[in-house]
Amino acid sequence: MSEAQEDQQSAPVTPVLTAKQAKRANASAIGMLIATTVTLGLVFFVYLLNPTHTAETYTRDVDVATIASEAEDAAGYLPVAAELPEGWTANYARWTGASGDGVAFWEVGYLTPERQFIQVTQTNQSNPTWFAQRLEEAAPSGQRVIDGVTWEMLDSPSGDAYLTTERDGFTLILNGTADLAQFDVVGAAVLEKLG
Known part of the structure; x- marks a missing residue:
């Protein structure tokens, strides 16, 4: 085996994604961001519905x-x-x-x-x-x-x-x-x- 062939085998392979594959890979990250934003929005909404607690509350x-x-x-x-x-x-x-x-x-x-x-x-x-x-x-x-x-x-x-x-x-x-x-x-x- 030549030295060039050895270098080729030991070099890491960089995958090349097609446009459809790249879109699917990014869809998970975008979905997670949307879900996190919706969850935080719901938590904030519930927080706003609760009355403030002061000495007069009790x-x-x-x-x-x-x-x-x-x-x-x-x-x-x-x-x-x-x-x-x-x-x-x-x-x-x-x-x-x-x-x-x-x-x-x-x-x-x-x-x-x-x-x-x-x-x-x-x-x-x-x-x-x-x-x-x-x-x-x-x-x-x-x-x-x-x-x-x-x-x-x-x-x-x-x-x-x-x-x-x-x-x-x-x-x-x-x-x-x-x-x-x-x-x-x-x-x-x-x-x-x-x-």
């Missing part, structure tokens, strides 16, 4: 007094519906019947005007197990007096503050992320409703 102001009166028969007492100053809202109020722990309770979630959270829990059936579970490993950190009533203060590992007291046969628990001055507002409103 704001609910439930009628706590109405829900409390509806729960009265099940509770056997009128659950507390605190009357709070302008700017406060309640985002839920519910009666939870006795479950495995045997304790039925009332709870309401309030948002302060600064969008901080305080939950009120009320029961006349507290027991040590239920009480410990509600406090979520919070440790005592002192006492606080609200309208002449002493509340035990606790701090939880999650950062929530807790205030708890016994009043007129009820166990009351306040917990949340708000500052203590706002706990005072809720505590005073709850005590006023209890009379």
Whole structure:
């Protein structure tokens, strides 16, 4: 075999495409671009249909007094519906019947005007197990007096503050992320409703 023949055999072969073959080869790439563009257009359209999420999107102001009166028969007492100053809202109020722990309770979630959270829990059936579970490993950190009533203060590992007291046969628990001055507002409103 001559040297020229060896070079010819070792040289890579460059394929030559006909016009029809080249058109078919490019059709896959063009189809992929069209499909990608259509998909992105649909995603963008769906994105535009969704409302924006702002703090107001999640704001609910439930009628706590109405829900409390509806729960009265099940509770056997009128659950507390605190009357709070302008700017406060309640985002839920519910009666939870006795479950495995045997304790039925009332709870309401309030948002302060600064969008901080305080939950009120009320029961006349507290027991040590239920009480410990509600406090979520919070440790005592002192006492606080609200309208002449002493509340035990606790701090939880999650950062929530807790205030708890016994009043007129009820166990009351306040917990949340708000500052203590706002706990005072809720505590005073709850005590006023209890009379």
